[in-house]
Each structure stands twice: as structure tokens, then as C-alpha cells.
Amino acid sequence: MTTTAGRRFPAFNFETYLQKNARQFVAPVVAFLIALIIWQLFSSVTKSLPGPIQVYQDAWDPLVICPLSVGNECFSLDGWRGGDVGLGWQTSASLIRVAIGYSLASIVGITIGVLVGASRLLYQAVDPMFQVLRTVPPLAWLPIALAIFKDSGPAGIFIIFVTAIWPIIYNTAVGVQQMPQDYKNVAKVLRLSGKEYFFSILLPSVVPYMFTGLRLGIGLAWLAIVAAEMLRGDTGIGFFIWNAYNSGALSEVILALFYIGIVGFLLDKLVGFVSTFISADK
Amino acid sequence: MQTLASPTTMPPAMQEPFLVIENVSKSYSTPNGSYVVLDGIDLTAKEGEFICVIGHSGCGKTTLLDTVSGFRTPTTGEVRVQGKRVTRPGPDRMVVFQNYALLPWKTAFENIYLAVHAVFPQKSKKEKTEIVKEHLAMVGLEEAANKKPGQLSGGMKQRVSIARALSIRPQVLILDEPFGALDAITKEELQEELLQIWRNHQVTVMMITHDIDEALFLSDRIVMMTNGPAAKIGEIMDIPFARPRNRAQIMEDPYYYTLRNHALDFLFSRYALH
Numbered sequence: 001m002t003t004t005a006g007r008r009f010p011a012f013n014f015e016t017y018l019q020k021n022a023r024q025f026v027a028p029v030v031a032f033l034i035a036l037i038i039w040q041l042f043s044s045v046t047k048s049l050p051g052p053i054q055v056y057q058d059a060w061d062p063l064v065i066c067p068l069s070v071g072n073e074c075f076s077l078d079g080w081r082g083g084d085v086g087l088g089w090q091t092s093a094s095l096i097r098v099a100i101g102y103s104l105a106s107i108v109g110i111t112i113g114v115l116v117g118a119s120r121l122l123y124q125a126v127d128p129m130f131q132v133l134r135t136v137p138p139l140a141w142l143p144i145a146l147a148i149f150k151d152s153g154p155a156g157i158f159i160i161f162v163t164a165i166w167p168i169i170y171n172t173a174v175g176v177q178q179m180p181q182d183y184k185n186v187a188k189v190l191r192l193s194g195k196e197y198f199f200s201i202l203l204p205s206v207v208p209y210m211f212t213g214l215r216l217g218i219g220l221a222w223l224a225i226v227a228a229e230m231l232r233g234d235t236g237i238g239f240f241i242w243n244a245y246n247s248g249a250l251s252e253v254i255l256a257l258f259y260i261g262i263v264g265f266l267l268d269k270l271v272g273f274v275s276t277f278i279s280a281d282k
Numbered sequence: 283m284q285t286l287a288s289p290t291t292m293p294p295a296m297q298e299p300f301l302v303i304e305n306v307s308k309s310y311s312t313p314n315g316s317y318v319v320l321d322g323i324d325l326t327a328k329e330g331e332f333i334c335v336i337g338h339s340g341c342g343k344t345t346l347l348d349t350v351s352g353f354r355t356p357t358t359g360e361v362r363v364q365g366k367r368v369t370r371p372g373p374d375r376m377v378v379f380q381n382y383a384l385l386p387w388k389t390a391f392e393n394i395y396l397a398v399h400a401v402f403p404q405k406s407k408k409e410k411t412e413i414v415k416e417h418l419a420m421v422g423l424e425e426a427a428n429k430k431p432g433q434l435s436g437g438m439k440q441r442v443s444i445a446r447a448l449s450i451r452p453q454v455l456i457l458d459e460p461f462g463a464l465d466a467i468t469k470e471e472l473q474e475e476l477l478q479i480w481r482n483h484q485v486t487v488m489m490i491t492h493d494i495d496e497a498l499f500l501s502d503r504i505v506m507m508t509n510g511p512a513a514k515i516g517e518i519m520d521i522p523f524a525r526p527r528n529r530a531q532i533m534e535d536p537y538y539y540t541l542r543n544h545a546l547d548f549l550f551s552r553y554a555l556h
Contacts, residue, residue, distance in 0.1 A: 182383035185353065189371040190400040190450075200396055204387040 058251035093235040101160025113172025134166035138224035167216035175209025211275035299326035305359035321512040334497035337507030376452035437468035
């Protein structure tokens with residue numbers, strides 16, 4: 001969306017752009033302020049949660065200004081080891097798990113999706129099973145994952161994998177099934193080789209569908225990692241939340257929620273950005 | 283030993299016509315019995331002949347051409363090109379699809395290159411590039427080589443599609459209502475280009491159209507089909523106008539209207555849709 005707007009204004013003038021789109025910027029800010037006020041009122045009435053002002057006072061120093069802290073040091077590169085480290089390090093530990101699990105889910109999911117989409121028989125064979133499996137909540141996989149891997153690290157990655165893979169499989173399969181007959185006819189009449197067919201026709205026509213799946217997948221992966229880390233783990237943002245809750249630091253919990261939300265939002269935008277980049281010609 | 287001389291093992295006769303459609307029928311089984319689309323079609327074409335097939339919608343024109351291109355196998359009968367039985371689609375019987383069937387993520391150049399590369403893999407990259415350029419020039423689209431189909435008009439897309447079809451030197455060119463979606467002016471331009479290309483390439487053409495004037499202008503013979511189901515060839519009309527043809531000249535010829543009225547009478551009186 002922003003790219004087309006940018007193209008429409010070749011001589012980009014930030015000031016006029018801001019004037020024209022003022023509402024677009026002001027409205028979210030106002031909404032956010034109202035939410036803060038409601039939150040503040042809620043906490044001063046119920047006394048159950050710290051309000052925004054309290055959170056700011058508790059968490060600004062050192063949690064917000066030292067995201068890459070280790071122990072009492074505000075900045076240290078040793079944070080990847082885990083332990084008493086800042087939120088930045090915790091988030092990156094979660095992100096690494098998501099990256100591994102999600103990459104595996106993408107590779108396996110796209111492969112299975114192409115196969116399932118290409119073969120009617122295979123689709124009919126596995127569809128009921130997949131439909132059941134995909135409704136299993138991520139956390140229900142945790143005991144299974146722990147039983148298989150005996151370790152929380154790979155178990156977390158497995159949960160990411162098994163949560164993110166279903167939308168990737170299904171959307172890729174639908175993309176293959178929805179491929180216009182015309183493209184298949186071109187391939188048939190030219191007698192394209194398997195490789196040529198895959199790379200010149202199948203893959204490009206499936207890419208938009210695939211990215212829908214990848215985008216849903218990254219959202220689910222991020223949901224799952226936080227939950228998995230809360231139950232079992234020694235690093236990661238989920239672990240941080242649980243740890244903070246157990247030591248009664250509710251302000252830290254709330255700050256971590258902001259982190260999670262913002263990172264999840266950015267991940268979604270990242271996959272969206274990559275998809276516009278790859279299928280720009282569609 | 284004498285059984286060897288059975289009629290089915292006849293040697294490929296040299297004098298067999300270039301394209302033979304022999305007793306082709308096509309039926310589909312439905313819950314209410316079999317549904318016959320085509321019923322015993324016999325047609326032959328000489329090499330380099332231009333044949334138009336006309337008939338009402340649903341009369342099985344596309345099915346007939348699909349048996350030539352190989353996208354459908356006839357229930358009975360067979361199609362032979364140069365004595366060889368058609369069993370599946372192949373680049374020797376290239377199709378110009380009704381909705382162009384260009385790949386939207388490839389440029390005009392790349393769309394044609396894909397075909398050239400698939401059919402002539404042994405040629406060098408330079409040779410293949412030359413072929414693509416030559417055929418883009420043939421349809422007057424050098425400028426649009428690097429544009430994707432989304433940036434091209436309908437007429438330009440169909441030009442790319444025709445260039446792609448001819449770039450691989452097919453023996454038979456099959457066109458399924460190629461100009462149906464185009465405006466009248468573009469349509470006439472493309473008809474003239476198609477005629478010129480056909481004359482230069484000496485390719486055998488089978489083309490479906492709804493447009494009697496188009497068929498009269500382009501073809502050597504017009505095959506008029508009866509209404510489906512169980513469509514047959516109702517009549518074949520010879521179009522004797524000299525080539526190269528000039529649209530204005532042909533339309534001044536009184537015989538043009540004799541033929542035209544005859545075709546109209548066939549379609550709208552004898553085989554009118556009820």
C-alpha cells in the first residue's frame with residue numbers, strides 16, 4: 001500500500017504528505033492515549049494491576065533502557081548465554097527458536113503442500129488427518145515434544161514447527177489446486193520438463209498463496225513460542241514473563257507484553273514485505 | 283501368415299492428407315447414460331490449408347479441436363498428422379488459447395523464450411534469443427519485449443501468444459476463437475497479420491470462430507457444424523477468393539454475399555438455436 005502511495009507522489013514532500021494523512025497518524029495516537037487512560041482508571045479502581053504510570057516507573061530503568069543487560073551490567077554481549085539477562089536478549093532467544101522452527105515448518109510445509117495439492121488421491125488421504133491435527137493447540141504438543149526430545153530447547157522448536165506448518169501446507173496445497181488450467185495446458189503442449197514446469201509455472205503461480213500461509217504461520221509460531229517458554233524453559237520472553245510473575249513483578253510482565261506484541265507485529269510485516277518483494281509482478 | 287495383411291497395418295500412405303480426422307466421436311458417461319458431444323467427424327486438411335470451424339456455442343467445436351491438439355482423446359476414431367496418430371498434446375500442434383494463456387510473471391520475451399527453450403533445448407542461448415526477437419518483431423512487439431502481460435492490451439497479449447505459437451515451428455496451428463475478446467479494429471488488424479504470417483510460414487491452421495466475416499476473410503474452407511449434442515459436420519464451404527486477399531476487394535465481390543448468406547442460412551435457419 002505504502003509503495004503505491006510513494007509512486008503516486010514522485011516528488012515526495014513529507015510535510016504535505018503529513019497534512020494530507022494527518023488523520024491516519026493522529027487517530028491511532030488518540031486511541032492509544034484513551035486506552036492508557038482506561039487502563040489507569042482500571043488499575044486505580046481494582047488495585048489488581050499496576051497502571052501505566054506505575055509500569056513506567058518500575059520498568060524504565062533498567063529494563064527499557066538496558067535491553068541488552070546481563071546481571072548489573074547495562075550492556076554486555078554475553079547475554080546469549082541466558083540467565084539474568086535483559087529483555088532484548090530474552091526476545092532474541094525466542095526469535096532464534098522461532099527462526100529455526102519456522103524455517104523447518106516452511107520447508108516441510110511447502111513440500112508437503114505442493115505434493116498434497118498436486119495429487120488428488122494424496123489430498124483425500126491426508127486431509128482428514130491434517131484437519132484433526134491442526135486443531136490441536138500448541139501447548140498440548142508440549143508433553144509429546146518433551147517425551148521425544150527430553151530437552152526443552154528442541155521441544156520448543158518442535159512446538160513452533162507443528163503449530164506453524166498447517167496453514168503453510170493448506171495454503172500451498174490450495175495454491176497448487178487453484179492453478180489456472182491455462183498454465184497447465186501451456187506446460188502440456190510445450191511438454192515442459194518436470195524441473196522447468198516446477199520453477200517456471202508451478203512455483204510462481206503458487207507463491208501468493210504460499211505467502212498467505214507463511215504469514216499465518218509466523219503469527220501462530222510467535223503465539224506458540226511464548227506459551228511453550230512459559231511452561232518450560234530457561235530463556236526466552238515467555239520464560240521472562242513467568243519468572244517475573246513468580247517474583248511478583250507485574251510491571252515487568254506488562255512490559256514484556258509490549259515487547260511480544262511489537263515483535264509479533266514486526267514479524268508479520270517482515271513476511272508481508274518479503275512477499276510483496278517476491279511476487280511484485282503479480 | 284496371411285493375417286499379416288490386415289487393413290489396420292496399412293503402411294503409411296504417402297498420399298494421405300496432411301491432417302486426418304477420421305470418424306471422431308466423443309461422448310461422456312453421465313448418470314443418465316452417455317452424452318454424445320461429437321458424432322462421427324471426418325475431415326482432412328492439406329498441408330498449409332487454413333480451415334475455420336464455425337457453429338453455435340456448445341456444438342463441440344472446441345472438443346473437436348482438442349482432439350487435434352491432443353488435450354482430449356476421442357471416444358472412437360482418431361486424428362493423424364502426417365500419418366502419425368495424435369495421443370497427447372505436443373509442440374507440433376501448437377495452440378493459441380482463447381484467453382492467451384501467457385504467464386503473468388514472465389515478460390513477453392520470457393514467455394516466448396520458455397516455449398523456444400522447451401522445444402529447441404539443443405540450440406544455443408544466442409540462437410534462442412534470436413528466434414524470440416524475430417517473432418516479437420513479426421508481430422510488431424519489439425518495444426514490448428520486456429513488459430509483462432499485465433501491462434499489455436488484449437490485442438498485444440494475443441500477438442505475444444501468436445508469436446509464441448509460431449516461434450516453435452508447429453506443423454499445425456490451432457486457434458480457439460483467438461480474436462473473440464478483442465475490439466473490432468484490433469481484430470481486423472490481427473486477422474491481416476495472421477494471414478500474412480500464415481502465408482510466410484506455410485503452417486496448417488485450424489481456427490474456431492463465431493464470426494462469419496472473419497472465417498470468409500481468412501479461410502480456404504469453412505467447416506460448419508450442426509448443433510450439439512451429437513454434433514456432426516453439417517457442410518463444408520470452399521472459399522475460392524484469390525490470395526493474398528484484400529478485405530475491401532473481397533467484400534465488393536458479389537460471391538462473398540452468396541457465401542455469407544449461405545452460412546447465415548445454415549446457422550440461423552437450418553440449425554438455428556431454439
